[in-house]
Amino acid sequence: MKFEIEKYKVEIINQSDYNPDTVDYVFEYEKEYLTESDYNLPTKFGIRVSENGIEISSAIIGAEGGASGLHETSQIIENNRILICCSDTIFCLDLSTLNLNWKTKVDQATAFEIFGIDNGYIIHGELEITRIDNSGKIIWQNSGADIFVTPEGKDDFEIKQDYIRATDWEKRNYEWDYDGKEIAEKTLHNNVYN
Numbered sequence: 001m002k003f004e005i006e007k008y009k010v011e012i013i014n015q016s017d018y019n020p021d022t023v024d025y026v027f028e029y030e031k032e033y034l035t036e037s038d039y040n041l042p043t044k045f046g047i048r049v050s051e052n053g054i055e056i057s058s059a060i061i062g063a064e065g066g067a068s069g070l071h072e073t074s075q076i077i078e079n080n081r082i083l084i085c086c087s088d089t090i091f092c093l094d095l096s097t098l099n100l101n102w103k104t105k106v107d108q109a110t111a112f113e114i115f116g117i118d119n120g121y122i123i124h125g126e127l128e129i130t131r132i133d134n135s136g137k138i139i140w141q142n143s144g145a146d147i148f149v150t151p152e153g154k155d156d157f158e159i160k161q162d163y164i165r166a167t168d169w170e171k172r173n174y175e176w177d178y179d180g181k182e183i184a185e186k187t188l189h190n191n192v193y194n
Contacts, residue, residue: 001070005077008049008095012070012084015046015060031059033091033100042067043087047098059098063089066110066126073113076121083121085111090123092136102136109147115159117178122164124148124157129166131180140180144168 003010015027027046034041044062048055065088068074075084081101082093090111092101107125115122120133126147131139146168150156158165163183166174175183 001075003077005095006079007051009051010077010082010095011046011048011050012075013046013048014070015044016042016067018044018046018060018062027060029058029060031057031098031100033059033093033103034062035064035089037064039064041087045070045084045086047082047084047093049096049098051096056096057098059093059100061086061091061093061103063087063091063103063105065089065105065107068110068112073115073124076114076116078116083114085114085123087111088125090114090121090132090136104132104136104138106130106132106138106141112149113157117159122159124166129157129164129174129176131178142174142176142180142182144174145172146170 001012041062044060046060048058063086068085068087080095082095084091088107089103089105091103106123107128109126111123111125113124123130128141128143130141133139148166148168150167156167163175163177177183
């Protein structure tokens with residue numbers, strides 16, 4: 001994925017096969033933020049920042065948990081920083097230097113999406129919906145009876161003006177206000193598919 005933010009061009013690429021011990025690996029990174037693990041990390045993303053066509057910084061991030069992908073809502077790039085879902089963790093990096101500001105484990109399995117709200121962020125995770133503040137501190141986390149995805153992979157998470165809605169695998173609908181208090185839990189009507 002490629003982005004242009006003011007004078008910077010940012011490229012984020014899936015590098016799940018990255019192995020720093022391989023001598024002939026094509027990509028090299030100035031900085032590595034790889035969670036220590038006895039296992040191969042399922043998700044690794046390479047990030048490169050350039051200015052006026054010249055690369056000024058590069059980093060690779062990786063964490064444990066389930067594999068995550070790159071898509072429209074898997075990251076937020078602000079004026080001075082990048083926040084990105086990577087497995088069970090949100091990484092926050094300085095935009096120009098790619099120095100690690102902080103990282104926070106926000107789900108027991110996988111963080112799918114991140115959304116900016118006043119004074120923080122909401123993360124749609126596989127097992128938890130999490131609110132963090134601007135410094136990565138967890139304000140609240142809520143879980144449900146099952147994973148927060150639907151079999152069709154559609155309409156399973158939504159941020160509304162007054163509440164957050166998540167739907168689990170069994171089509172139970174959960175709604176929380178921005179303080180994390182549950183508003184409602186109900187089962188969505190089963191649709192008939194032909």
